[in-house]
Amino acid sequence: MTKKFSEIYREISFEEIEEKWENVNKPINVYIHSPFCKSICKFCYYKGTLFNQQEYERYYDKYLPKLIEMYKDILEKKEIKTWFFGGGTPSLLDTQRLEKLFSSLPNFKQRGEKTFELHPAFWSMEQLDILKKYNFDNVIIGIQTFDQETLKNQNRIPATFEEIKKITEELKKRNIRVSYDIIGFLNDKEDDRKILRSDLELAYELNPDEITVQTHYDYKEKYDEFLIQDVLTSSLYLSGEYLSLSEILKIKSEGQINKFDSNFLKEEFKSLKTMRFFKEELSKKMQNFEIFKFIKGMDEVLTSENDLLSMAGHVDPVLGIGSYKNKLKNTFSNLNSNEHYVEINYDNNPKFYMVLEHDFFREMQKLLEIIKKVGPPPRGVKFNFENQIPTKDGNTIYQRPFLIKYNIFYDYLFYDENHKKEIQEYMNKLSQEIEIYSNNH
Ligand SMILES: C[S@@+](CC[C@H](N)C(=O)[O-])C[C@H]1O[C@@H](n2cnc3c(N)ncnc32)[C@H](O)[C@@H]1O
Ligand code: SF4
Numbered sequence: 001m002t003k004k005f006s007e008i009y010r011e012i013s014f015e016e017i018e019e020k021w022e023n024v025n026k027p028i029n030v031y032i033h034s035p036f037c038k039s040i041c042k043f044c045y046y047k048g049t050l051f052n053q054q055e056y057e058r059y060y061d062k063y064l065p066k067l068i069e070m071y072k073d074i075l076e077k078k079e080i081k082t083w084f085f086g087g088g089t090p091s092l093l094d095t096q097r098l099e100k101l102f103s104s105l106p107n108f109k110q111r112g113e114k115t116f117e118l119h120p121a122f123w124s125m126e127q128l129d130i131l132k133k134y135n136f137d138n139v140i141i142g143i144q145t146f147d148q149e150t151l152k153n154q155n156r157i158p159a160t161f162e163e164i165k166k167i168t169e170e171l172k173k174r175n176i177r178v179s180y181d182i183i184g185f186l187n188d189k190e191d192d193r194k195i196l197r198s199d200l201e202l203a204y205e206l207n208p209d210e211i212t213v214q215t216h217y218d219y220k221e222k223y224d225e226f227l228i229q230d231v232l233t234s235s236l237y238l239s240g241e242y243l244s245l246s247e248i249l250k251i252k253s254e255g256q257i258n259k260f261d262s263n264f265l266k267e268e269f270k271s272l273k274t275m276r277f278f279k280e281e282l283s284k285k286m287q288n289f290e291i292f293k294f295i296k297g298m299d300e301v302l303t304s305e306n307d308l309l310s311m312a313g314h315v316d317p318v319l320g321i322g323s324y325k326n327k328l329k330n331t332f333s334n335l336n337s338n339e340h341y342v343e344i345n346y347d348n349n350p351k352f353y354m355v356l357e358h359d360f361f362r363e364m365q366k367l368l369e370i371i372k373k374v375g376p377p378p379r380g381v382k383f384n385f386e387n388q389i390p391t392k393d394g395n396t397i398y399q400r401p402f403l404i405k406y407n408i409f410y411d412y413l414f415y416d417e418n419h420k421k422e423i424q425e426y427m428n429k430l431s432q433e434i435e436i437y438s439n440n441h
Contacts (some may be wrong), residue, residue: 029316031320033321038089064101322344
């Protein structure tokens with residue numbers, strides 16, 4: 001059942017927000033939003049706002065500077081762990097405005113790990129120089145796929161292999177780490193498997209520091225298993241140099257390279273939606289998600305008890321700055337585990353709304369108690385937490401994957417009879433425990 005906007009949000013003044021930030025004692029992660037895109041890719045979960053010169057100028061020359069000024073005290077006083085420039089398409093920013101933006105952030109050059117999202121069809125050498133000048137650490141290149149036909153079908157402005165090669169080389173010259181975003185199964189066809197394999201081959205050839213592979217959200221349930229098999233097998237035999245998470249390390253050390261079966265997945269796989277591959281020589285710090293933890297925390301579908309526990313236990317503070325007419329995904333801020341707010345901007349005037357769903361974490365804790373009792377789920381059983389929040393017009397619903405409502409789902413398709421039985425038994429046990437729990441509370 002969808003609730004009304006007013007049941008979920010309470011408008012809050014900026015003074016109150018400032019006061020709340022005063023009480024946050026941890027280092028914070030700052031997200032700065034670039035709303036515009038030159039075309040709206042069909043697959044996109046974030047759906048930027050279609051570029052319009054006038055709106056663009058108003059946003060970067062008036063709206064964002066005003067907000068940064070409002071947050072100035074907080075940005076000056078707090079320890080800043082990470083800065084993330086995401087969107088939309090931050091790399092649409094022209095060099096003058098980019099410089100102006102960076103120089104308006106207090107002590108920006110000297111503080112925090114810095115990451116910038118770059119659309120490979122929109123970038124310039126001067127832009128990379130500015131990133132270097134301001135000590136950027138990471139650039140994420142949105143490749144999605146090298147397959148030009150797929151990009152066209154998805155209404156995405158394409159970039160060629162050669163262009164991506166060039167950007168990668170230029171970033172490396174400047175000592176900036178390069179991360180690639182790849183999405184699998186964009187066409188919903190059997191061919192997708194071939195495309196994904198070839199995308200990985202091409203990506204490895206360019207030797208980035210990190211590759212993130214995701215299933216297209218809409219199809220994730222259907223393709224998780226394929227993704228695991230395709231991505232892991234190809235990564236293992238294509239390149240000994242890249243490591244995925246600890247799983248690959250483990251399989252390698254046990255010499256089970258061709259074996260993709262239940263046991264290690266069951267215990268080891270934490271999130272099936274996203275897989276990250278790191279260069280071997282990268283520091284331990286990076287492999288442990290220290291750098292990209294912020295991204296992970298912002299937007300992850302949770303699939304294991306450990307993930308749930310870490311989410312429930314500590315949500316890193318996130319200060320989200322900037323938004324423009326996005327019905328699907330408002331810019332949000334996390335003050336702590338229980339307090340979140342969003343910034344909404346339809347007329348170049350920011351409005352702030354506290355999210356009132358405090359019960360979520362309690363609900364999540366309850367389910368965690370039950371899961372702990374029943375034990376870790378077998379492969380094929382997933383817990384997906386998401387909220388559905390209506391926008392102000394009451395019609396459109398956007399989702400933030402890690403809040404509010406949970407679904408438990410399981411999938412029989414891929415398993416043998418024994419494993420199906422295991423899933424069934426687990427589900428029965430879980431329902432019993434949920435019932436006992438509900439009767440006692
Ligand atoms: C919001 S985009 C911003 C960067 C830039 N606009 C670009 O497209 O390169 C960040 C990343 O989100 C991922 N993404 C967007 N929609 C997705 C979807 N439906 N499923 C999986 N990943 C998605 C893409 O991999 C993309 O690189
Ligand atoms: S994938 Fe990037 S360019 Fe495409 S609509 Fe989403 S944010 Fe815009």
